[in-house]
Amino acid sequence: MEIADFSGKPFPCPVCNMGLRLKISRKQKPYCMCLECGIQIFFRGQEGIKRLHKMIRSEEAVATEFNGPARAVFLYNRLQGLRRQRGHLTDKQGMHFLDSDLRKVVKALDAEIERVLAELEREVKDDAEKQK
Numbered sequence: 001m002e003i004a005d006f007s008g009k010p011f012p013c014p015v016c017n018m019g020l021r022l023k024i025s026r027k028q029k030p031y032c033m034c035l036e037c038g039i040q041i042f043f044r045g046q047e048g049i050k051r052l053h054k055m056i057r058s059e060e061a062v063a064t065e066f067n068g069p070a071r072a073v074f075l076y077n078r079l080q081g082l083r084r085q086r087g088h089l090t091d092k093q094g095m096h097f098l099d100s101d102l103r104k105v106v107k108a109l110d111a112e113i114e115r116v117l118a119e120l121e122r123e124v125k126d127d128a129e130k131q132k
């Protein structure tokens with residue numbers, strides 16, 4: 001597995017259990033962060049990275065079986081979590097007053113919300129077609 005393969009893979013926040021997305025650090029190690037909890041997790045050890053890889057692979061195996069209504073509920077929950085995060089960031093001040101870094105974060109959240117919405121729509125449509 002290439003280090004780039006970790007990018008975008010889901011990893012649950014150990015505190016709030018929200019599905020985070022793995023990113024690649026400048027040192028070419030996977031990491032992720034939960035904006036809501038304000039934590040960052042870096043995977044630095046070779047063993048840790050191997051275990052993470054194993055975990056992702058087994059979760060992907062589960063994910064392919066995990067579809068239909070259960071998948072729709074999962075996507076819905078993820079959507080709620082994203083909207084909550086976005087709300088926390090933009091609550092105190094409007095988007096207009098955010099500094100440029102935070103604005104980038106809000107934009108990234110918006111993009112993810114769009115992505116999950118599209119996926120949810122596909123999921124619901126697939127399901128409707130199966131029932132025909």
Ligand SMILES: [Zn+2]
Nearest residue numbers: 013016034037
């Ligand atoms: Zn969290």
